[in-house]
Amino acid sequence: MTNLKPETLSRIDEVITHYPQRRSASLPLLHLVQEDQGYISAEAIEWIAAKLGLQPINIYELVTFYPMFRQKPVGRRHIKVCRTLSCAIMGGYRTCAEFQKQFGTGLGEVSPGGDVTVEFVECLASCGTAPVVMVDDELHEKVDTAKARQICDRIKAEGAAAH
Amino acid sequence: MPAPEQHRLIFRHIDEAGYTPALDCYVRNGGYEVLRKALQRKPEELVEEVKKSGLRGRGGAGFSCGLKWSLVDRKSGKPIYLVVNADESEPGTFKDRYIMHQDPHQLIEGIMITCFANKVERAFIYIRGEFPDGAKILEKAIAEARAAGFAGPNVLGSGYGCEVYVHRGAGAYICGEETGLIESLEGKRPYPRIKPPYFPAVLGLYQCPTIVNNVETLCHVKHIADMGGEAYAKIGTPNNTGTRILCVSGHVQRPGYFEFEVGKVTMGQLLNEVCGGPLPGRTFKAVIPGGSSAKVLRFGERYKGKRKVGADMVEYDWGVEDIPMDFDCLAMIGSMGGSGGVIVMDDSVSMVEALGNINAFYSHESCGQCTPCREGSIWMKKITARMVHGAARPEDGALLKSVADQIAGRTICAFGEACAWPTQSFIAKFGDEFRAYAQAKAAPRPANAPELV
Numbered sequence: 316m317t318n319l320k321p322e323t324l325s326r327i328d329e330v331i332t333h334y335p336q337r338r339s340a341s342l343p344l345l346h347l348v349q350e351d352q353g354y355i356s357a358e359a360i361e362w363i364a365a366k367l368g369l370q371p372i373n374i375y376e377l378v379t380f381y382p383m384f385r386q387k388p389v390g391r392r393h394i395k396v397c398r399t400l401s402c403a404i405m406g407g408y409r410t411c412a413e414f415q416k417q418f419g420t421g422l423g424e425v426s427p428g429g430d431v432t433v434e435f436v437e438c439l440a441s442c443g444t445a446p447v448v449m450v451d452d453e454l455h456e457k458v459d460t461a462k463a464r465q466i467c468d469r470i471k472a473e474g475a476a477a478h
Numbered sequence: 479m480p481a482p483e484q485h486r487l488i489f490r491h492i493d494e495a496g497y498t499p500a501l502d503c504y505v506r507n508g509g510y511e512v513l514r515k516a517l518q519r520k521p522e523e524l525v526e527e528v529k530k531s532g533l534r535g536r537g538g539a540g541f542s543c544g545l546k547w548s549l550v551d552r553k554s555g556k557p558i559y560l561v562v563n564a565d566e567s568e569p570g571t572f573k574d575r576y577i578m579h580q581d582p583h584q585l586i587e588g589i590m591i592t593c594f595a596n597k598v599e600r601a602f603i604y605i606r607g608e609f610p611d612g613a614k615i616l617e618k619a620i621a622e623a624r625a626a627g628f629a630g631p632n633v634l635g636s637g638y639g640c641e642v643y644v645h646r647g648a649g650a651y652i653c654g655e656e657t658g659l660i661e662s663l664e665g666k667r668p669y670p671r672i673k674p675p676y677f678p679a680v681l682g683l684y685q686c687p688t689i690v691n692n693v694e695t696l697c698h699v700k701h702i703a704d705m706g707g708e709a710y711a712k713i714g715t716p717n718n719t720g721t722r723i724l725c726v727s728g729h730v731q732r733p734g735y736f737e738f739e740v741g742k743v744t745m746g747q748l749l750n751e752v753c754g755g756p757l758p759g760r761t762f763k764a765v766i767p768g769g770s771s772a773k774v775l776r777f778g779e780r781y782k783g784k785r786k787v788g789a790d791m792v793e794y795d796w797g798v799e800d801i802p803m804d805f806d807c808l809a810m811i812g813s814m815g816g817s818g819g820v821i822v823m824d825d826s827v828s829m830v831e832a833l834g835n836i837n838a839f840y841s842h843e844s845c846g847q848c849t850p851c852r853e854g855s856i857w858m859k860k861i862t863a864r865m866v867h868g869a870a871r872p873e874d875g876a877l878l879k880s881v882a883d884q885i886a887g888r889t890i891c892a893f894g895e896a897c898a899w900p901t902q903s904f905i906a907k908f909g910d911e912f913r914a915y916a917q918a919k920a921a922p923r924p925a926n927a928p929e930l931v
Contacts, residue, residue, distance in 0.1 A: 333643040335600075336684060341665035346607075346646055367665075380667045380845075381648035383607045399569045400770055400835050400930075401727035401821055408929040437651065437839055438569040439608050442727035442819065443734045452610040 316348075316362040323351040327366070337367045341377055345384055353388045382436070389432035390425045391477075392470050395449040396458075398435040401442035406459060410446045411435055413460040417467035430474045481747035482738065485713065487721045488584070488697045489737045492576050499615050501622040504583035510628050512704040516591045517636040524595035528699060530707025532719035536573075537563055537654070537692030538769065538817045539892075540805040543699070547596060547689060549679040556686040560593050560601040561663065561678075564693045565647055565654040567606055568769035569839060570819025573723040573735055574693035578605070578612040582619035586642065588696035590629055591703050593640045596689060600641050604659050607648040616644045651843035655891050656690040657682075658845065669847045670891035694723060715741035716788075718804035722815075726753050728822035729760060741807065745775075746799025749822060760824040764908070765798065767808055768816025770836055771896035773903035775801075781811040813903075826924045829908040830870070830915045833878075833900060834862035834931035840897035847890060854885040855897045865915055866931040875912030879905045 319327075330343045344363045349355055355378050364371045378384045396402075396411040411422075414433045420426035423434055441447045444456035448466070455466060491497045491507065504510070516524055529544030550558060562585070566574045577585055585603075593601050605613050620642050624630035631639040650668055652658045657676055658668035660683050675681060682688025691699075698720055702710045711719045718740040727733050731754030738748075749755065749762065756762050762777045781796045785807075801807055805815040823832060841859035846852040858881050865874055882901035885894045905912060 333641075333645075336664065338665035339645075339663060342646065342648055342662065345648070373665075376667055377648075377665075381607075381650050383649035398835075399839050400766075400832065401570055403835050403930045404728050404821075404823060404827055404832070404928050406928055436608075436649070437842055438567065440566045440572045440575050440606065442570050442572050442821070443725060445727055445733075449608065454611075 316358060319348070319351050323347050331367075338369060338373070340367060341369070341374060342381070345374070345377060345381075349384060354385045356386070388425070390429050391474060392431045393449075393451050394431050394433045394466075395436040395439070396433065397437070397439045397441075397445070397447050399438040399442075401438075402446040405445035407446035409460055410448065410458050410463050413463040414448075414467065417464065417471075428474070430470055479747070481751040482742050484737050485721050485739045485742075486737045487701050487713075488577065488694060489723060489735065491584075492580050492735075497580065499580060499582050499619060501583060501619065501626060504581070505626075509583050510587055510623075510626075512700050513587050513590050513594075513628060514634055516594060516703045517634055517638065521595045521597060524591065524703055527702055527707035528595070531698075531702040531710040532707075532717065533695065533698050533702060533710070534718070534805060535692055536694035536698070536722060536818065538568060540815060543691065543695055546679065546691070549677070550596060550689060551680045551687040552597070554680075554687060557600065558596055558598050559683045559686055559688045560589065560596065560598045561656075561659065561683060561688055561690045562589060562601065562603040562693060562696060563654065563656065563659060563690055564603050564605040564609075564612075565659060566609075566693070567651040567654040568771065568817040568819055569836075570725060570727055570766065570769050570821040571817040572725050572727070573818060575609065575612065576735065577693055577697060578609065579615055582616050583623065584697050584700060585616075585693055586619055586623050586629060588698070588700040589642055590623075590633065590640060592689070592691065592696055592699050593642075594633070594638055595699075598640060598689070601643070602663060602683075603642065603644045604653065604663055605644060605646055606653070607646050610646075613644050613646050620644065650845075651839075652845045652891075652893060655893065658891065659690065660688065667845070669845055670893070672890050714739045715802070715804060717806055722803075722818055724748060724803060724818050724820055726820045726822065729757055729762070729824035729826070730822050731755055731757060738803070741802045741804030743803050744799060745801045745803060745820075746797075748803060748820070750799070753822075756824050760826060762798075762822060763825045763827060764823045764829065764832075766819075766821040766823075766900075767801075767803070768814045769819040770821065770839065771899055772808075772816045773813040773899050774907055775811070775813060776907040779907065783810065785810060826927045827930070828915075828918065828927070829904055829911045830862065830865055830918075831930040833904045834859070834866050836900045837862045837897075838931065840893075840900075844893060844897065848888070848894065850885045850888040851894045851897060854881050857881050858897070858901055863931055865912075866919075870916040870919060872913045872916070874915075875905045875909055878912070 331340045418426040533543040534540040657671035662668040678688040808815045837859040841855040844855045882898040886898040
């Protein structure tokens, strides 16, 4: 793949040295490529497989199994609302509905205008500050509907500024 | 009886003002001194200390750490690996998050002592994919420790060397199961391995002897090396030594994490005093004591039997509030201490809907390798979802139970039990609610009742 950033390529070469067997670097390479490209394309699957001396199916079966890897781009920001019990009993479903309403989008879709993708995910291991939401890599705690609206406003403002 | 004071051994510096994850802060607070002393001892002595300490694994199963270490095949001539289970995926559990984000060097010191004691030269921290910041903090901390000679080649001039690497997961719960984790670390789908023959102590990572320990467990190792196994065993209660972090979430006034000597605090003290009791106008209905797969406890039920206290057998007659929070007592009353995740539900929660939420989790997370688990977890999810969103029938509880009963004991790994126990216990304890759910649905819902399915 010719369009990977030079920094990504050097991190890929470095991370492979951590393991006595190259195949172990499959998940790290998938993470690095997804961070660089936004998603895992068919071309990326073949490239990673070749890089590690594997068949494409060995990488493809990981992409289809592990929930964090995706084969399509997401919106500019990726909103992941925890669905699991501790968050749900503290209002996680209401929080998720608020995000969908604010961006006029369904679960797992890129919102009209491309600002966000809203998703329900399973336990984020911050149950004491439920309900919790991750926006890309950033954790937000105790996100009731009011706090959800603040987060939405910020994302919309960023989007407007970018245009 | 008032709740005892917390005993903060692992969480001593968590949330402390001015305490940072940086190496200089850790060293200023006495960090890596235990490692320095440990390197001057024989590795076997350190293993002995851990055996004497009685430390039980803090990840979920509560297996003896010393015994786990002593099962490692040291004669094979193959390298021995340490894999740190930082997957923290059991719903209701959120303790390792704070160790890794706020005090990463405590974990690294525990890792280095463990590696030295077990002659490990390469260790991997398998951290869940949902902790991207945690992974970065750990990588930075490892680089700092390596530059200062606390990790890497020739640790503190001892001639002993060990490399530690961070490996990120990608959102799959099953990677918390140790053999699934190992498969994942080998770059595969995390399908748990069948035991025997694939006990990690003999045939683990790359078919080499492997120790898999939880983050909190390895932090305890540091304190055991510091104070000695005998002194550590005096903390806590017999067979339940040391301290443990309890994570409380759900319907209490002050949820959070609390570190107590094991067995010294009761469920009632924890929920009513430490966590401030139920939310205004509510009463406690149910509590899951050790992560979402632990069997649920119903407020108002009694647990009776005999148990060993010292040399004597004494009778006990407990309500939920009276249960001491240790491995043995929670097992005795038919549940488990598990990973220390205490999930509290009050009278606004429908038990049918709560089970529907849990079932959706397990059906999403089943790896699909064993038919009873793959199909059973989906059926249980579909039945509870139909009860909530479609027609509920009085016999659905019995149907759910029959599915659950055919999963447990018929799978390669403990996920089978983990997904069956919630259904089995919810039906056993709240069977009436399942039979009468159709009527309950027709009645007005309690104010602010959460949507769960």
